[in-house]
Amino acid sequence: MESIYQLRLSDLENYFLSHDDKKFHAVQLFDWLYKKRIKSFDEVKNIKKETLEQLKHDYFITPLNILKKEEDQDVSKYLFELSDEEKIEAVLMRHDYGMSICVSSQVGCNMGCKFCESGRRKKVRNLKASEMVRQILQVEEDSKVRISHVVIMGIGEPFDNYEEITKFIEIINHPKGLQIGSRHITVSTCGVIPKIKEFMNFPYQVNLAISLHAPNDALRSHLMPINKRYPLSELIPCLKEYLKKTNRRLTFEYVLLKGVNDQEEHARQLANLLKGINGYVNLIPYNETSHIEYKRSEPLQIMKFYDILKKNRIGVTIRREFGSKISAACGQLRSRKEEV
């Protein structure tokens, strides 16, 4: 048995055809699932009884279980339980341009970035596309909102689960489904080069964010083990190729860690590294966690860093803070729950 939300429209069309039924039922079913938001196949009206029985036999429609929810003014954080009792998180953020959700892509993560809470637990398994779709549906239902933007930046490394995240994107982008515009979808990676190459040919105009966090190989390898395998000397040319091929713009995420990667020298190196690359740097004030010794940079240091990038004509923004009070940073809700 599999979740019905695992199917793309084309998969569903094939399903109906292979059960001697009409292809157009796929669009109707998509409408029941994504517009009318049915909770049971029994609510479906215009599909033949036999096919519906078969559907019920092959697929389930059950929601994820909301274990916990924490809310602040402009952010709601959800802890979900999956059917195998594993736990993942999703965060809803209220922006002035709309609602965005940060979804998880794996249970645990193998990338081992030193400053990241999610990586304290190794990958248990990949999430299915349906489990990512479900995060959106459930948050929309619970918070009574319509989500317009999706970032795949929760627990996990999306490019370590390429098949399912691309399927997820196809499903949520579809005009007959959730209709989330591809330009409103962002995938964030720590820099898995072979998958960035594959992603160049992915036929959707999805945004790509690169977690950079250091301007040179020595420091980056220290903070992010992935850099030993895919160093900046290969990552940067790969990104240039990506930009040339896709004509898009990149986001570089840079978490500022006090005394580690936030010095003026780092800002100058970063400006040099990114010179001529079509993208901008998003400076992220570090969300401190009790298990990890890194500290957040002082506001003055953040401003200095910002100014140096600006002066060197690198596009730069400072990430608005969401929910540091309610531990909205990657993996923190889950790990706190486990401690309790």
Ligand code: SAH
């Ligand atoms: N694995 C992917 C996506 C998930 S992490 C990636 O590496 O991009 C999403 C972003 O949050 C990454 O840039 C990650 O480095 C950053 N991050 C992790 N822990 C953080 C923390 N405690 N405070 C702020 N940002 C953090």
